[in-house]
Amino acid sequence: MFSPIKKHIALISVHGDPAIEIGKEEAGGQNVYVRQVGQALAQKGWLVDMFTRKANPQQDTIVQHSLNCRTIRLNAGPEEFVPRDDIFGYLPEFVENFRQFQQENQITYPIVHTNYWLSAWVGMQLKNKLDIQQVHTYHSLGAVKYKSVTTIPMIATTRLSTEKAVLESAQRIVATSPQERDHMRTLVSQKGKIDIIPCGTDISHFGSISRIAAREQLGIDPETKVILYVGRFDRRKGIETLVRAVGQCQARKNHQLKLIIGGGFIPGHSDGKESDRIASIVDELGLNDLTIFPGRLSREVLPNYYTAADVTVVPSHYEPFGLVTIESMACGTPVIGSDVGGLQFTIVPEETGLLCPPKDNAAFAAAIDRILGNPERRNKLGINARERVEKMFSWDGVAAQLTNLYLDLLKQPKAKQFSSVSA
Ligand code: UDP
Structure with missing residues (x-):
C-alpha cells in the first residue's frame, strides 16, 4: 500500500550489488539486505535508488526492480570484479559519479543510507559536500572481524578509522542486533547515535512448502x-x-x-x-x-x-x-x-x-x-x-522501522556536519 511519502532516498552499497545473483562472488547477506530493504521502502512510498559499483561491462547501468526502486551502477575503477579489500582507491571516482548522477538527473537525496565501511566513507565525503544526512549499517565490524582472522589485510587501519569516524559523525547508525551495538560501544566508540533495527526475511517465500x-x-x-x-x-x-x-x-x-x-x-x-x-x-x-x-x-x-x-x-x-x-x-x-x-x-x-x-x-x-x-x-x-x-523479522516490519527513523531525521533541523576522514 502506498503512503504519500514520495521522497528520494539513496541506499549506497559500493561492493554489494543489490541486483546481482546472490550466492556467488562474495555476494551474500548485504546484497540481499539492500535489495529487500529497497523494495520494502518503495512499497512504503519512498523513491528508492540503490547505488553500487559497476563490476562488469555486460551489466546494465540501471536495473528497475519495481516502480519506485532501481539499482544504479556507477563507474569506479575497472569494470571487473575487485575484491572488497582492494576497492578503497576507487571510491573518490564513485563519489564524483554519484554527484554527477544527482546533477544530471536533478535529484536531491536528503538521506543516504550507506552499507559497509566502504560506502560509509563515500557517505562521509558526500556529507562534506552536499546537504545530506547519513544513516549507516555496518554489516561487519573490522574491530570484531580482525580478532577472528590470522592475516590482517593492509587496508585494516583505514577501515578501522573509517568505522570510528562514521559512528561518531553519521546522523544515525543502524545496528542489526543488540550484540552488534555492544560491539560498537565497547570496541569502536562511545560517541554516536545507534538504533537497533534487525534484518528481515520474506516470511511468505520462506515457509511456503511442506x-x-x-x-x-x-x-x-x-x-x-x-x-x-x-x-x-x-x-x-x-x-x-x-x-x-x-x-x-x-x-x-x-x-x-x-x-x-x-x-x-x-x-x-x-x-x-x-x-x-x-x-x-x-x-x-x-x-x-x-x-x-x-x-x-x-x-x-x-x-x-x-x-x-x-x-x-x-x-x-x-x-x-x-x-x-x-x-x-x-x-x-x-x-x-x-x-x-x-x-x-x-x-x-x-x-x-x-x-x-x-x-x-x-x-x-x-x-x-x-x-x-x-x-x-x-x-x-x-x-x-x-x-x-x-x-x-519480516522485511515489512524492518521497512516500517527504517521509515520512522528517516522521517524522524527529516523533521529535525538541518545541521551540516563535517567528517574528519579524508582520502
Ligand atoms: N545465499 C543464496 N544462495 C546461496 C548462498 C547464499 O541465496 O547459494 C543467500 C542466503 O540465502 C542469504 C545470503 O545469501 O540470504 C547470506 O546472508 P548471511 O547474512 O547469512 O551471510 P553473509 O553473506 O552476509 O555473510
Whole structure:
C-alpha cells in the first residue's frame, strides 16, 4: 500500500550489488539486505535508488526492480570484479559519479543510507559536500572481524578509522542486533547515535512448502537425516567446523545422513579456494558419500532446501546478523549456530535451536546428535523458530522501522556536519 511519502532516498552499497545473483562472488547477506530493504521502502512510498559499483561491462547501468526502486551502477575503477579489500582507491571516482548522477538527473537525496565501511566513507565525503544526512549499517565490524582472522589485510587501519569516524559523525547508525551495538560501544566508540533495527526475511517465500513436498522435489527419502549449510565460502563462515563435527557425530552410526553444503564460488577466486579446502577435508574424513555440494542455490529453490533439512548449521567465527539463520527458521527448521554476534539474538537456545562455542567441533557434533536424535523436539524447535521470525523479522516490519527513523531525521533541523576522514 502506498503512503504519500514520495521522497528520494539513496541506499549506497559500493561492493554489494543489490541486483546481482546472490550466492556467488562474495555476494551474500548485504546484497540481499539492500535489495529487500529497497523494495520494502518503495512499497512504503519512498523513491528508492540503490547505488553500487559497476563490476562488469555486460551489466546494465540501471536495473528497475519495481516502480519506485532501481539499482544504479556507477563507474569506479575497472569494470571487473575487485575484491572488497582492494576497492578503497576507487571510491573518490564513485563519489564524483554519484554527484554527477544527482546533477544530471536533478535529484536531491536528503538521506543516504550507506552499507559497509566502504560506502560509509563515500557517505562521509558526500556529507562534506552536499546537504545530506547519513544513516549507516555496518554489516561487519573490522574491530570484531580482525580478532577472528590470522592475516590482517593492509587496508585494516583505514577501515578501522573509517568505522570510528562514521559512528561518531553519521546522523544515525543502524545496528542489526543488540550484540552488534555492544560491539560498537565497547570496541569502536562511545560517541554516536545507534538504533537497533534487525534484518528481515520474506516470511511468505520462506515457509511456503511442506516438508514432504520439499523432500520430494529434492529426491530425498523421508528416513534420511539432512544437515544443511547455506552461505558463502569464506573461512569466517566456519564450514570446516561443521564438516569436522559431522565427522565426529554419533548420528553417522544410527542414521542415513546427508550433509548439504550450499553456496556458489568461482574457481581460483578466494571462495573457490575455500571450497577446494573444504572439499579436501570432506575427503580426508571419508565423508564423500554423504556430502553434497549443490553450488549456488537460487532464491526459488532455497525454501526447498531449508524445509527439507532436519537442521541448519551456521558455524561462523563471527556473524553480525546472519540472514541464513532467519531464513531457515522461517521454514520451520531449527538452527545450530556459533555463540557469537547476531546469532545470539536470532537463535534462542533450547527454544528455536542451539548455540555452541565457535570452532568447537565436539560441541557442534553433540548439538547435531541432540537434534537428529529427537525428532519431536526438533519439530517443536522448528515451530518456535517460525513463530519467532513472524514476530520479529519480516522485511515489512524492518521497512516500517527504517521509515520512522528517516522521517524522524527529516523533521529535525538541518545541521551540516563535517567528517574528519579524508582520502
Ligand atoms: N545465499 C543464496 N544462495 C546461496 C548462498 C547464499 O541465496 O547459494 C543467500 C542466503 O540465502 C542469504 C545470503 O545469501 O540470504 C547470506 O546472508 P548471511 O547474512 O547469512 O551471510 P553473509 O553473506 O552476509 O555473510
